[in-house]
Amino acid sequence: MGTERKTTVYFGGEAHELWREDGLEVTYSGRTPVIAVTDGDSIRAEAPEPGRSGDVKAGYNELALWRELAMRLNAGEISPLSSAYFRAAADVSLALEAAGDNWRSLPSGYSREVHGGVECIVLIELLRTLLDEKRAAWEEAVNIVSACFTLRIESLAQLAPVPLAAVRALQMRDATLIEAVNDKLCSRLWDAWPGDWLRIGGSAIVRDGEADFNLLAAYMCSRVYCTKEELAFPLRALYTLDPVRFIEL
Amino acid sequence: MIVSELTPHIMHDPARERFHFPLGAVPALAPLRLAFSDGRAAVRSAELVVSGDEGYEERYEMAPEGGDWAVTISAPEHGIALWYSFHLTLEEGELWLCAAYGGRFGQLMSTRGDGFRLTVYERGFTTPEWFRRSVMYQIFPDRFSRDSSDTARHGVEKHIAMGRVVKYHEGWDEPVDWQPNSAEGFYFPLDFFGGTFRGIEEHLDYIKSLGVGVIYLNPIVEARSNHRYDAADYLQPDPILGSLEDFEHLCSEARAKGIRIMLDGVFSHTGADSVYFNRDNHYRSDGAYNAGKKSPYYSWYDFRKWPGEYRCWWNFPDLPEVNEHDPGWEKLIITGEDSVVKTWLRRGASGWRLDVADELPDDTLSLIRGAVKSENPEAVVLGEVWEDAIIKYSYGSRRRYALGSALDTVMNYPFRSAVLDFFCFRSDSWALQGALLTQRLYYPAPMYYALMNLLSSHDVERARTALATRLDARSLSREQQARFYVSDSQDARGAAMQKLAAVVQFTVPGVPCVYYGDETGMNGMLDPFNRATFSTGARPLVGWYQKLGQLHSEYDALKCGGVAVFSPHADVLAILRCVTGGRDCFGSKAENGVLLAVVNRASEPREVVCDLWLDNAGLTGEELGALQALHLTEAVCLLDGDRAQVEDGLVKLNLAPESAHIYLLT
Numbered sequence: 064m065g066t067e068r069k070t071t072v073y074f075g076g077e078a079h080e081l082w083r084e085d086g087l088e089v090t091y092s093g094r095t096p097v098i099a100v101t102d103g104d105s106i107r108a109e110a111p112e113p114g115r116s117g118d119v120k121a122g123y124n125e126l127a128l129w130r131e132l133a134m135r136l137n138a139g140e141i142s143p144l145s146s147a148y149f150r151a152a153a154d155v156s157l158a159l160e161a162a163g164d165n166w167r168s169l170p171s172g173y174s175r176e177v178h179g180g181v182e183c184i185v186l187i188e189l190l191r192t193l194l195d196e197k198r199a200a201w202e203e204a205v206n207i208v209s210a211c212f213t214l215r216i217e218s219l220a221q222l223a224p225v226p227l228a229a230v231r232a233l234q235m236r237d238a239t240l241i242e243a244v245n246d247k248l249c250s251r252l253w254d255a256w257p258g259d260w261l262r263i264g265g266s267a268i269v270r271d272g273e274a275d276f277n278l279l280a281a282y283m284c285s286r287v288y289c290t291k292e293e294l295a296f297p298l299r300a301l302y303t304l305d306p307v308r309f310i311e312l
Numbered sequence: 313m314i315v316s317e318l319t320p321h322i323m324h325d326p327a328r329e330r331f332h333f334p335l336g337a338v339p340a341l342a343p344l345r346l347a348f349s350d351g352r353a354a355v356r357s358a359e360l361v362v363s364g365d366e367g368y369e370e371r372y373e374m375a376p377e378g379g380d381w382a383v384t385i386s387a388p389e390h391g392i393a394l395w396y397s398f399h400l401t402l403e404e405g406e407l408w409l410c411a412a413y414g415g416r417f418g419q420l421m422s423t424r425g426d427g428f429r430l431t432v433y434e435r436g437f438t439t440p441e442w443f444r445r446s447v448m449y450q451i452f453p454d455r456f457s458r459d460s461s462d463t464a465r466h467g468v469e470k471h472i473a474m475g476r477v478v479k480y481h482e483g484w485d486e487p488v489d490w491q492p493n494s495a496e497g498f499y500f501p502l503d504f505f506g507g508t509f510r511g512i513e514e515h516l517d518y519i520k521s522l523g524v525g526v527i528y529l530n531p532i533v534e535a536r537s538n539h540r541y542d543a544a545d546y547l548q549p550d551p552i553l554g555s556l557e558d559f560e561h562l563c564s565e566a567r568a569k570g571i572r573i574m575l576d577g578v579f580s581h582t583g584a585d586s587v588y589f590n591r592d593n594h595y596r597s598d599g600a601y602n603a604g605k606k607s608p609y610y611s612w613y614d615f616r617k618w619p620g621e622y623r624c625w626w627n628f629p630d631l632p633e634v635n636e637h638d639p640g641w642e643k644l645i646i647t648g649e650d651s652v653v654k655t656w657l658r659r660g661a662s663g664w665r666l667d668v669a670d671e672l673p674d675d676t677l678s679l680i681r682g683a684v685k686s687e688n689p690e691a692v693v694l695g696e697v698w699e700d701a702i703i704k705y706s707y708g709s710r711r712r713y714a715l716g717s718a719l720d721t722v723m724n725y726p727f728r729s730a731v732l733d734f735f736c737f738r739s740d741s742w743a744l745q746g747a748l749l750t751q752r753l754y755y756p757a758p759m760y761y762a763l764m765n766l767l768s769s770h771d772v773e774r775a776r777t778a779l780a781t782r783l784d785a786r787s788l789s790r791e792q793q794a795r796f797y798v799s800d801s802q803d804a805r806g807a808a809m810q811k812l813a814a815v816v817q818f819t820v821p822g823v824p825c826v827y828y829g830d831e832t833g834m835n836g837m838l839d840p841f842n843r844a845t846f847s848t849g850a851r852p853l854v855g856w857y858q859k860l861g862q863l864h865s866e867y868d869a870l871k872c873g874g875v876a877v878f879s880p881h882a883d884v885l886a887i888l889r890c891v892t893g894g895r896d897c898f899g900s901k902a903e904n905g906v907l908l909a910v911v912n913r914a915s916e917p918r919e920v921v922c923d924l925w926l927d928n929a930g931l932t933g934e935e936l937g938a939l940q941a942l943h944l945t946e947a948v949c950l951l952d953g954d955r956a957q958v959e960d961g962l963v964k965l966n967l968a969p970e971s972a973h974i975y976l977l978t
Binding site: 254255257258259260261262263264291292294295296299302303306307 | 319320321323325328349351412413416417419742879880919920921922923928959960961962964
């Protein structure tokens, strides 16, 4: 039995982006909070204590909602994406809490290996937290994310793309940032094949409203371990674009 | 106005057979399928609009075919440069899919923009196979090599006896003259070093060691100047170079070693000091200038006011222009039984480079082609053209000389510019790849594989100097060029880049042409500094050029194989050449082989992956399929033995700084 650690994870709601003189400020409304309780590799959800307010009924209903979500998370009655998001958000939140003001040195103490599929949402969640909460610059945040993660694809079966709308329902900003990362990738693809929309479209992370999390991770991770078959097909464009990061298994 | 939201989904790429079949230029009357994608099924109807000069326009209704819109048309019955675009009807209105990004990809526009290019060339257009498979060596005859006889000195004396001012450099190592040497303050190239036919002949083994199959000689006929672009007598060799027997002996000796000789025909003008014009009375002939209308040559020229006012080339009074449609001129130069172009072929030449081809009418060029081919079907007609020869517009009309009825091929100055821009860091490999692919797509294949790919010539600064200094030599005055000193560090940089540029030159389709002295590391700004005597510079590359020449001779893939060009990194260019199935793209026998040339211009190492299976890099679908079926696994560099793995068409390469490789893929 290790030490339990707790942090709050938020689901859903609206994100409000406001550009100020000192950069982008993001605020949220309508989110559903859940307390993530971790102990080593295990994680469970608890409903937060409701804050007192004059509207007892509203508070009661809110608490019911939180408890319902926590119960479903613990029972596994949620989508793999929601489950992955819960774990990812908790992991990132705790890591940054532990890093405190030294969050720029996060890669020295926070190193993770992802294996493809929906768990790769952790990359975007860390990116979001760095950008929105630590107010990191884009390049700085991307470099930290890259340094923290390694991709080791275990199965091509995990390649199923995820509807961006589903990500948006969980965490609106994550969906926005996936699109932003996709734009950056497409920009690099454009530099390599200017005007070749056929090749750029075929190599993009987001296609027809769905995000390929393996491509997302392969684009963002500092190291990618994969088979030659994966290099030859799903990762071909990324491999030719930046071969240094890829290590053949 | 550009309409962007549908642009990624409605596209056309002339380098993909899905959209343009067959790839590249097509012969007259050949079927051609053109298509564009419609990824969002947004198009309700579409029309292919093909246009050309002088109001040419044809429209073809297109039909949906498996997510694309397509139509198959028949190419026009004669060679012509055309442009096409797609006129689309969508729910929101009418749009045009027009060419963008250097003509490579489409862009939706609300009004009609630039069209995609389409080259149609004459049916039956062929070029000599021996030429397409050769390496060329260009020699400026006065400056290549003296011989041990007194030929040149006697020739100089003969010129002087005629009344000409001639300077003979006693020392071979003396600098060329460039200072004004006329009363008007102009420089006239009247200094001779005494290079001869015999001098060239004595170097044939050396030239052969470079893998050379054809020597291009700048003009050799009798003339007043050292460059001899001012012909005085078209049928006589300049006595400074040697006798007719010397020339014929050179040709036969060269031929015995597998080398042919190509001459420079300067037919748009003559020298004023010539048999034909005879301004200076140095000849006994009745010239147009000294004899007026009683001269048989009077009608060759345009006198606004005889004798002193006449049309001349670029207003140089020493170079009176001729009327190419004058029957007398046509007969003597082209059509007569013993015409100039025929006679020199009989004397042993194997082709003509036509000086200022732009300034010869298309029908004259066709006549020359006919005369040359009638004398020797294997002889070559090569034109001096500085731009894209397919769409060259000059003197009020679109030129047709590159469409199969006139020139076999042209000097490829656009190649030179693109390569030097890349190695001078004025562009990146994507730009170079685009330029090379453009030539693959728009030149007729018989001409494309015969393009004279040069890095230097007598008209431009030497490649070494361009690469070393990264200057535009034209921005310097002649005085500044004369005083310009290429430092040792600059020369080192130039040599490093020249090695890489030469690899590109020897591995793209066409005839690589080495200007004498480039291989020995000579520097030189513009004329006359690029015409110094043959010598060895601080960093000769003879061994490098010999190796490239040897590989070119050894591997048919480099001579006549299919081509794909890749830019895996801004600093790295890769060129794939392949022969599969034992035939080249003209159906001639060729040895199978796949070679990949890779150059890294950067001063840092580069790790790149080259994707050989890209479907729009230049190979046809058939060539790509054959390449994939080879299941290539290994790459071994023929220059230094470096090895790399090939897996599923991907070649991962660790390239040293400023390095070049030519890999044999197996």
